[in-house]
Amino acid sequence: MSDRVFGVLGLYRDADALLAAIPEVKASGFTRLEAFTPYPVHGMDEALDLPKSMLGVLVFLMGALACVSAFTFEWWTSTVSYPLRTAGKAMNGWPGWVLVMVEATILVSTFTAAFGMLFVFNKLPFFGNPMLETDALPAFTRDRFALVVMSGRGRLDVEAAKAALRAAGGDALEVIPEPERVRASAGWWMRTVVGLVTVCFLAGYGMDWATRTYPTVRPMVNMEVQPRLDPEAPDAFFANGRGMQRPPDGAVARGYLPILAATPEDAGKELVDPLPVTAAVLARGRHMFDLHCAVCHDRLGTGKPWLDSTYQAQPVDLQSAPMRDAADGFLYWVISQGIRTMPGYAADISQDDRWAIVRYIRALQRSQNATAEDVK
Amino acid sequence: MRRAGAGLWAALAVGAVGVVGTFAVDGAQRFWANWILWFVVAVCVALGALFIVALQHVTGAMWSVPLRRVPERVAALTPWLVPLALIALFSLPVSFSWTQPGAAASATVALKTSWLNYPFFIARLAVCIALWVLSYRMLVGGSLRQDKTRDPAATIRLRRYAPVFMILLALTLTAFAFDWVSSLEAGWYSDIFGAYLFAGAVTSSLAATTLLAIYLYRRDRLPGVTPDHLYNLGGLLFGFTIFWGYIAFSQYLLQWYANLPAEVFWFQQRTMGSMQGVFILLGVGHFFVPFLALMSRRDKQNWRRLRWVALWVLFMEFVDVFWLISPIQGAGLHLGWPEASFALFFVAAGLLIVRRAMGMGEHMPVGDPFLADGLKFHLR
Numbered sequence: 001m002s003d004r005v006f007g008v009l010g011l012y013r014d015a016d017a018l019l020a021a022i023p024e025v026k027a028s029g030f031t032r033l034e035a036f037t038p039y040p041v042h043g044m045d046e047a048l049d050l051p052k053s054m055l056g057v058l059v060f061l062m063g064a065l066a067c068v069s070a071f072t073f074e075w076w077t078s079t080v081s082y083p084l085r086t087a088g089k090a091m092n093g094w095p096g097w098v099l100v101m102v103e104a105t106i107l108v109s110t111f112t113a114a115f116g117m118l119f120v121f122n123k124l125p126f127f128g129n130p131m132l133e134t135d136a137l138p139a140f141t142r143d144r145f146a147l148v149v150m151s152g153r154g155r156l157d158v159e160a161a162k163a164a165l166r167a168a169g170g171d172a173l174e175v176i177p178e179p180e181r182v183r184a185s186a187g188w189w190m191r192t193v194v195g196l197v198t199v200c201f202l203a204g205y206g207m208d209w210a211t212r213t214y215p216t217v218r219p220m221v222n223m224e225v226q227p228r229l230d231p232e233a234p235d236a237f238f239a240n241g242r243g244m245q246r247p248p249d250g251a252v253a254r255g256y257l258p259i260l261a262a263t264p265e266d267a268g269k270e271l272v273d274p275l276p277v278t279a280a281v282l283a284r285g286r287h288m289f290d291l292h293c294a295v296c297h298d299r300l301g302t303g304k305p306w307l308d309s310t311y312q313a314q315p316v317d318l319q320s321a322p323m324r325d326a327a328d329g330f331l332y333w334v335i336s337q338g339i340r341t342m343p344g345y346a347a348d349i350s351q352d353d354r355w356a357i358v359r360y361i362r363a364l365q366r367s368q369n370a371t372a373e374d375v376k
Numbered sequence: 377m378r379r380a381g382a383g384l385w386a387a388l389a390v391g392a393v394g395v396v397g398t399f400a401v402d403g404a405q406r407f408w409a410n411w412i413l414w415f416v417v418a419v420c421v422a423l424g425a426l427f428i429v430a431l432q433h434v435t436g437a438m439w440s441v442p443l444r445r446v447p448e449r450v451a452a453l454t455p456w457l458v459p460l461a462l463i464a465l466f467s468l469p470v471s472f473s474w475t476q477p478g479a480a481a482s483a484t485v486a487l488k489t490s491w492l493n494y495p496f497f498i499a500r501l502a503v504c505i506a507l508w509v510l511s512y513r514m515l516v517g518g519s520l521r522q523d524k525t526r527d528p529a530a531t532i533r534l535r536r537y538a539p540v541f542m543i544l545l546a547l548t549l550t551a552f553a554f555d556w557v558s559s560l561e562a563g564w565y566s567d568i569f570g571a572y573l574f575a576g577a578v579t580s581s582l583a584a585t586t587l588l589a590i591y592l593y594r595r596d597r598l599p600g601v602t603p604d605h606l607y608n609l610g611g612l613l614f615g616f617t618i619f620w621g622y623i624a625f626s627q628y629l630l631q632w633y634a635n636l637p638a639e640v641f642w643f644q645q646r647t648m649g650s651m652q653g654v655f656i657l658l659g660v661g662h663f664f665v666p667f668l669a670l671m672s673r674r675d676k677q678n679w680r681r682l683r684w685v686a687l688w689v690l691f692m693e694f695v696d697v698f699w700l701i702s703p704i705q706g707a708g709l710h711l712g713w714p715e716a717s718f719a720l721f722f723v724a725a726g727l728l729i730v731r732r733a734m735g736m737g738e739h740m741p742v743g744d745p746f747l748a749d750g751l752k753f754h755l756r
Binding site for chain 2: 042043052056060087088089095096098099
C-alpha cells in the first residue's frame with residue numbers, strides 16, 4: 001500500500017444528479033473524471049468528454065496493411081517468383097486475389113480489435129482495479145452513482161477534490177489509494193512464453209504418439225475398404241509382389257495394331273480402309289475429329305487453329321489439293337505416327353477410330369468441293 | 377419554396393423539349409435506351425423506399441419511427457411507375473435483342489423463348505406493377521390513415537403485411553431485373569442479377585431518404601430527431617454500400633473466372649473501350665468512396681458529410697444503370713445533350729412528385745404508438 005492517491009470518490013443519488021455534478025466538479029478545476037454506474041447512462045460520454053478511442057484507427061491501419069500484404073503476397077508468388085498463367089488469364093489476374101485480400105483484411109482487423117482492446121488498451125496482463133477495493137463498491141454496482149476525481153500520476157489535492165465533490169452534492173466521500181502495481185517481470189513473460197510453447201509441443205507430439213499407438217477407429221468402412229487393386233499398390237498374387245504387371249514382350253493391344261509401313265507414301269500404297277460404309281462410322285469419325293483434330297485443323301479442316309496467335313505452328317489445310325489427292329493410307333499413317341510438329345495419336349485413338357477420322361476427312365473434303373452432281 | 381417549385385417546372389419543361397427532341401433528332405434507339413434507363417432508376421428508388429419502410433416494420437425498429445414518413449414520401453414515386461411502364465412497353469420492338477428478327481437463330485435465345493415472349497413479358501410487368509402499387513397503398517396508405525385514426529392496431533396490420541411484401545419484392549424485383557435489364561441482351565446469363573439491382577435500389581433510396589431527412593431536419597420539421605437518428609441512416613447506407621460491392625464483385629469475379637463466351641461478351645462491352653472509364657468510376661465511386669467516407673462514427677453523425685455522400689451515392693445509382701443499359705446502343709460512350717435532357721426531365725419530375733408528397737399527412741407518423749420511444753433513441 002503506497003501513499004500515492006488513485007482518486008477521490010463521491011456517491012450520487014441518481015443518474016441526473018451525477019450528470020449535473022460533472023460540470024460543477026469540472027468548473028472547480030478537476031478535469032480528469034471517471035464515472036461508475038450500475039447501468040449505462042445516456043449522455044455520459046459527452047458529459048465526461050472522454051478522448052476518442054484510438055482502437056478504430058489502429059484497426060483501420062492493420063486492416064489496410066493486411067489487405068496490401070495479401071495483394072503483395074499473391075502478386076509476388078504468381079507473377080514474380082513463379083510466373084503462372086491461371087486458366088488462360090493475363091498475368092496479374094488480380095480479380096482472383098480479391099477474395100484472399102478481403103479475408104486477410106477481416107481476419108487481421110478482428111484480431112487487432114480483440115487483442116488491441118485486451119492488451120493495449122485494457123493493459124492485460126494486469127488484473128484488478130483499485131475500484132474493486134473501495135467501500136463504495138456495493139453501492140455503485142447496485143443503486144448509486146459514483147464520480148471519481150482521478151489523480152494525474154499520483155498527484156492530487158485531496159482536500160480540494162473532496163470539497164468540490166461535496167459541493168456538487170456528493171456524499172460518502174472516499175480517498176482511493178494507488179495500488180502497488182506489480183509490472184509483469186521478464187521472468188513472468190519468459191515463463192508464459194516457455195509454457196505456451198511447451199503446451200504446443202506436448203499437444204502436437206502427444207497427438208502424433210496417440211494416433212500411432214491407437215489406430216484410428218473407423219465408424220463406417222462401407223466404400224473405403226474394397227477387394228480391389230489400387231494403382232501402384234502391392235499384391236501377394238504375383239511373384240514380384242506388385243499389383244500392376246507389365247504386359248509380356250511383343251503383346252499387342254486389341255484395336256491398336258502397329259503400322260509396318262515406314263513412310264506415309266508406302267502406307268498409301270499398302271493400307272486399305274477396312275471399315276464398312278455406314279452412317280455410324282461417319283458419326284464416330286465426326287465425333288473423334290471434333291474432339292482431337294478440330295482444335296488445330298478447324299471443324300471444316302481448313303487448317304485455321306482456334307488457338308490464339310501465341311500458337312505459332314501452321315497446321316495443314318486438309319482442303320488443299322495435295323491432301324484431297326492423298327491416299328487413305330497416307331492420312332492414316334500421319335494420324336498414327338505424326339508429322340512435323342503434329343504428334344502421333346497411335347496410343348490415344350484406336351485403329352478403327354483413326355480410320356473413321358480418315359473417312360470423315362474424306363466427307364469434309366467432298367462437302368467443301370462439291371460438284372453439281374453431288375447435289376442432285 | 378414557391379420559387380423552387382417554379383424552377384422545377386421550368387426544368388421539367390426544358391427537359392421535356394430535350395426528350396422529345398431526342399426522338400426527333402437521334403432516333404428511336406437512343407430515346408428508348410434513355411427511357412428504359414430512367415424507368416429502371418425510378419423503379420429502384422421507389423421500390424427501395426418501400427423496402428426501407430417494410431424493413432422497419434419487419435424488424436420492429438423503434439429508432440426509425442420518427443423518420444419513417446421520409447421513405448414513405450419517397451415511395452410516392454410508385455404510382456407514377458404506371459405511365460412510365462406503359463410508355464416503356466413501346467420500346468420492346470426496338471431495344472430488346474430477343475424481339476429482333478432472327479434472334480431465335482441463337483441457341484441460347486431460342487432456349488429462353490418460353491420466358492421471353494410478348495404476352496408473358498407484358499403480363500409479368502402488369503403483375504409486378506400492380507403488386508407494387510397495391511403494396512404502396514397498404515404500407516404507406518395504412519400509415520397515413522393512422523395519422524388521423526391514432527389506431528395502434530394499424531401498426532400491427534402493417535407489421536403483418538411487411539414480411540409478405542418482402543417476399544413479393546424479392547420475386548418481382550428479380551423478374552423485373554431479368555426482364556428490363558438482362559433481356560436487353562437476351563443471350564446473357566447472370567443468376568445473381570436480381571440481387572445486384574436490389575442492392576443498387578436500396579443504396580439509392582437510402583441516399584434519397586437521408587437527403588430528404590437532412591433537408592427536413594435542417595428546417596426543424598422533425599422536432600426531436602437528433603444526429604443519432606441520422607447516424608443510423610448513415611450506418612444503413614454504409615452497410616448496403618458493402619452489400620452492393622459484394623454482389624457486384626461476385627457477379628464480375630465468377631464471369632471473369634469462367635470466361636465463357638455466352639457470359640463474358642456482356643462484360644466486354646462494359647469494361648473495354650470507351651466504357652472502361654465508366655466501369656472504373658462505378659467501382660471506385662459506388663463502393664470505395666462511400667465506404668471510406670462513412671467508416672467512422674463521427675462521419676455518420678456529421679450531417680454535412682452525410683448529405684454529400686448521399687448525393688454522390690444517388691449520382692452513382694445513375695452511373696450504375698447507365699453502365700448497365702447504355703451499351704445496348706453499340707460501342708462508344710453515349711453521353712450528350714439527350715442524356716442531359718432526360719436527366720433534367722426525370723430528376724425534376726421526381727423532385728416535383730416528392731415535393732407534392734410532402735403534403736401527405738404529418739412530417740412524422742404521429743399515430744404510431746412507438747413514436748415516443750423512437751424519439752428517445754440515443755446512441756450512447
